Amino acid sequence: MADETTLGARLAEFAARSATDGVPAEVAASVRQRVLDILGLCVAAHRLETSAAIIEHLLDQGGNPQAHIVGVPGPVTAAQAAFGNGVLAHSLDYDDTHLPSVLHPSASVVPAALAAAEHAGADGEQTVRAIAVGLEVAVRLGMAGYDHKLGNSVFFEHGQHATSITGAMGSAVAASMLYGADAKGILDALGITASMAAGIIEANRTGGTVKRLHCGWAAQSGVTAAQLVRKGFTGPPTVLEGRFGFFEAWLHGNFSAEEITRGLGQEWSVPGIFFKPYPANHFTHTSIDAGLALRARGVTPESVERITVAVPAAVIRTIGQPIETKRTPVTGYQAQFSGPYAVVAGLFGGGGLGLGLDDFSDALAQDPQRRALMAKVDVVADARCDEIFPYQFPAVVTVRTTDGREIVEEVLTNRGGPQRPLRDEELALKFGDNVRGRLSDDTATEVKEKVLALGELPSVAPVLQALSHLSTP
Numbered sequence: 476m477a478d479e480t481t482l483g484a485r486l487a488e489f490a491a492r493s494a495t496d497g498v499p500a501e502v503a504a505s506v507r508q509r510v511l512d513i514l515g516l517c518v519a520a521h522r523l524e525t526s527a528a529i530i531e532h533l534l535d536q537g538g539n540p541q542a543h544i545v546g547v548p549g550p551v552t553a554a555q556a557a558f559g560n561g562v563l564a565h566s567l568d569y570d571d572t573h574l575p576s577v578l579h580p581s582a583s584v585v586p587a588a589l590a591a592a593e594h595a596g597a598d599g600e601q602t603v604r605a606i607a608v609g610l611e612v613a614v615r616l617g618m619a620g621y622d623h624k625l626g627n628s629v630f631f632e633h634g635q636h637a638t639s640i641t642g643a644m645g646s647a648v649a650a651s652m653l654y655g656a657d658a659k660g661i662l663d664a665l666g667i668t669a670s671m672a673a674g675i676i677e678a679n680r681t682g683g684t685v686k687r688l689h690c691g692w693a694a695q696s697g698v699t700a701a702q703l704v705r706k707g708f709t710g711p712p713t714v715l716e717g718r719f720g721f722f723e724a725w726l727h728g729n730f731s732a733e734e735i736t737r738g739l740g741q742e743w744s745v746p747g748i749f750f751k752p753y754p755a756n757h758f759t760h761t762s763i764d765a766g767l768a769l770r771a772r773g774v775t776p777e778s779v780e781r782i783t784v785a786v787p788a789a790v791i792r793t794i795g796q797p798i799e800t801k802r803t804p805v806t807g808y809q810a811q812f813s814g815p816y817a818v819v820a821g822l823f824g825g826g827g828l829g830l831g832l833d834d835f836s837d838a839l840a841q842d843p844q845r846r847a848l849m850a851k852v853d854v855v856a857d858a859r860c861d862e863i864f865p866y867q868f869p870a871v872v873t874v875r876t877t878d879g880r881e882i883v884e885e886v887l888t889n890r891g892g893p894q895r896p897l898r899d900e901e902l903a904l905k906f907g908d909n910v911r912g913r914l915s916d917d918t919a920t921e922v923k924e925k926v927l928a929l930g931e932l933p934s935v936a937p938v939l940q941a942l943s944h945l946s947t948p
Contacts, residue, residue: 482715482735486615486648487661489739490608494652497600498607498743503930505746506606508902509571511926512750513585514942515909516570517545517563519832521945525684529562529691542593543939546913553594554698557646560586561694565638566687567832568811569754569909573744574892575865576617576637577628577757580748583642583693584609584649591650591698592935599932601653607745609649609697614744616641616715618734620726627789627865629726636674639689640725643672646697654701664700666710669721671696679756679793679812681800749892750902752828754835755810758790758868759817761886765872766821767829768884776822776848778876784814785857785871787864795854802849807835815852818872819845827908828901863887867894912948 498506520526530547533555540549542556545563550556564570564582571581585606592602617637620629630637647668651661674689700710715721715735722730753763762784786794794814795801804810810820823845825834839845860869869887876882888894897905903923910919918941925938932938 481662481712482732483662483665484658484712485736485739486612487658487665490612490648490652490661491658492740493604493608494601498604502607502743502745503603505748506603506610507927507929508750509581509610509748510585510589510606510929511906511923512571512902513564513581514545514922514926514938515906516567516582517560518913518942518945519569519909520563520566521546521913522832523566525687526563526566529688530559533559542590543943545939545942546945548943553590554695554702556593557587557590557650557694557698558691560589561691562687565690567754568756569751569832571748571750572757573614573617573748574867574889575628576614576621577631577865578614578617578641579638579690580610580613580617580642580645582690583639583697584613584645586690587646587694587697588649588653589935589939590694591653591701593939595653595655596934597653599929599935602935603930605649605652607743608652609645610745610748611645611743612648613641613645614748615735615739616644616721618744619722619730619732621731621734622729626861629729631676633726634675634677635725636676636686636689639674639693640672642690643668643693643696644721646694647700648697650698650701651704654705656701656704660704662712662714663704663708663710664697666712666714667700667703667708668696669710669714671700672721680796682809684808747893749889750897752891752897752901752905753830754827754832755817755830756794756812757889758786758794759811759814760889760891761868761870762786762794762814762817762872763821763830764886764890765870765884766818767824768821768886769872769874769882770822770824772882772884774822774874774876774882776819776844778878779822779848779851779874780877781875782818782848782852783873784818784852784854785860785873786814786854787860787869788856789861789864790868791854791856798854801854802852803846804840806837807840810835810840813849814854815849816840816845818852819848822848828897828905831908867892913945914942915946
């Protein structure tokens with residue numbers, strides 16, 4: 476048994492109990508939806524040069540055939556599969572988000588769990604339970620680093636990518652459960668993974684594609700740690716709260732233990748994690764909504780003299796600074812982190828659930844008409860939005876038109892969250908949009924049906940094998 480006096484031991488015992496006793500039905504249902512979402516994103520990410528590069532990098536290494544990367548015919552090692560699928564899952568910035576921790580937990584935990592499950596021969600029910608617990612652990616660790624007085628994540632304030640840092644820990648728990656570890660083994664995996672968890676977010680501000688690797692590293696770290704425990708390696712029982720532990724190293728000891736332990740096993744965060752309706756940084760979504768609403772109200776790009784996007788002060792550094800860079804994104808990836816591009820793209824309109832993947836291309840980021848309109852966009856702080864953030868990412872968009880009118884569109888809650896949930900058919904539309912041109916209609920339907928019945932499957936392998944061969948659009 477693990478030492479129940481430490482925070483890590485509490486999480487490990489929770490995981491071990493859940494592996495045996497199961498998880499609530501609404502949590503399991505949410506997990507199945509998230510697996511479908513992540514697999515669709517993995518397929519869609521094959522459009523990126525970085526996806527081809529990471530797959531080539533992993534295949535160059537060779538290794539024992541244990542698990543599948545989406546879109547790769549032959550199996551690779553479980554750690555490589557976790558890495559590859561983690562990179563694919565997060566590369567489009569279309570994966571889910573927990574608020575107010577501002578984590579993207581599924582992009583690391585789901586790939587880690589699927590790789591470990593395929594390698595270990597675990598069934599669908601075991602996989603659902605492991606993913607649920609891994610997500611819960613990641614979120615609780617992220618919330619432990621959330622400062623209510625500051626109104627923001629301390630990880631984020633330090634320039635740290637909490638998604639990959641806590642995602643690695645959640646991945647370790649999920650993988651350990653699927654490899655059959657007891658509470659002591661799960662605690663050891665947490666202790667090992669803490670030495671591999673990492674990520675900084677400067678690329679959000681000034682460019683670079685390194686952030687696409689973060690969830691891959693997190694998933695790989697979790698699987699590797701779980702495997703190392705099986706070989707006899709151990710970690711410190713005080714890995715989280717210790718003098719030289721996880722929270723001291725990352726947050727200088729500024730954390731809330733209560734966020735980890737309160738309601739553990741009774742209160743679940745998983746169903747409240749926000750799905751993303753648009754393939755862009757979540758801070759931009761209400762600006763997209765505002766642009767779409769203004770379009771529906773008859774505002775055209777030609778009629779705009781000036782646009783002011785008022786948002787929480789804390790998000791400006793991500794979507795509004797440096798403002799000249801945000802007004803002139805060079806790539807579709809940079810456009811995903813641009814407040815000016817978000818509202819402009821909404822005004823032009825697009826596919827998917829309002830804006831789709833094709834609306835964030837390099838060509839559109841550099842389109843002269845969009846550039847001309849982005850030059851008229853200011854991103855400013857708004858006190859009312861500050862009061863709501865980070866439980867939502869609100870925006871108040873004001874358009875001054877060439878004929879002297881002032882039109883205001885307020886979007887104070889995020890689409891895809893508990894207040895404005897995506898319907899099942901909308902999630903199915905998102906999955907279909909993501910796999911279109913890569914999977915046949917029959918294969919897409921097969922995958923969707925299997926994933927939504929994941930708890931009944933004797934193995935996850937058929938799902939991943941069905942996704943191992945993609946068509947070239």
